[in-house]
Amino acid sequence: MTTPDNKPPASQPPVPAVKDRIYRSPMGLAGGVLLLAVVAWLGSDALFNGHGRAPWLALATMILLLPLVIAFTLRPAVFANEERLRIRNPYRVITVPWAEVEALRSGFTNEVRTKSGAKYQLWAVPVSLRGRKRAERRAASAARRSATGSAGLGAGLGARGVGFGGLGAGGADTIGPARAESDKIMDDLRDLLDRCGDGEPAQGGTTIRWAYEVAAPTLAGAVLLVILLVTGG
Incomplete structure (x- = not known):
């Protein structure tokens, strides 16, 4: 199939180079x-x-x-x-x-x-050794909060099924990255x-x-x- 001007269809544009x-x-x-x-x-x-x-x-x-x-x-x-x-x-x-x-x-x-x-x-x-130590402290803190939330989940449930234990577990993800x-x-x-x-x-x-x-x-x-x-x- 050709175009109205009897020219072949335009070729596809070249694939862009891989970005760095x-x-x-x-x-x-x-x-x-x-x-x-x-x-x-x-x-x-x-x-x-x-x-x-x-x-x-x-x-x-x-x-x-x-x-x-x-x-x-x-x-x-x-x-x-x-x-x-x-x-x-x-x-x-x-x-x-x-x-x-x-x-x-x-x-x-x-x-x-x-x-x-x-x-x-x-x-x-x-x-950054300082960054690694800071990330390790964050990971340890997250682990402690998670453990505290798991331990207190049953005792801390309120009328809607959410208590302080659930808040503690959910807050563990907001303290920062665990890797430098x-x-x-x-x-x-x-x-x-x-x-x-x-x-x-x-x-x-x-x-x-x-x-x-x-x-x-x-x-x-x-x-x-x-x-x-x-x-x-």
Whole structure:
């Protein structure tokens, strides 16, 4: 069948690419913005109001510090979809197809281990021991409330079949999550690994790209600062 203009029907639009889940550290982003503001404020003051060698030293220090702050706070991110895991660390971008991932481990740091034995830290998903302890306390509190509600259910029933025991049991779900945020992110990544690790799109090898756009300014600032300090007399 053709259209009135004797043209074949239009082809279907291409299937959109798989969207990434993006994981970043809110505390890292907030701290990075604050540090950038402090460095820019102090550096600009010395740059425009300083005397003698102070402006040059301020310029070199800013060239050194600004890329470092960006690299370790704003830059880290983890991108995951059904095909691969892409880890954007301060100075490297590691792309690992799910078929190459052996395990996702959480200890004092969160990391991915490949079948070749390589380990890569997830800078964007830092472990919060304080968050884990807080989540454990919430889980313990929820368990105590649930136990109290179960024990007092029969004794606390009123005329409508609802008493203080029922309220205690129902309130256990409202005290907060029982898992730290970073641990929930790792659970999401492990779920993707379990579902997609054997799929055909998840095959391939690990690739690593160095972030020269971050490393080069850092090195330039360090070299300039050393030259200024050495030749300062």
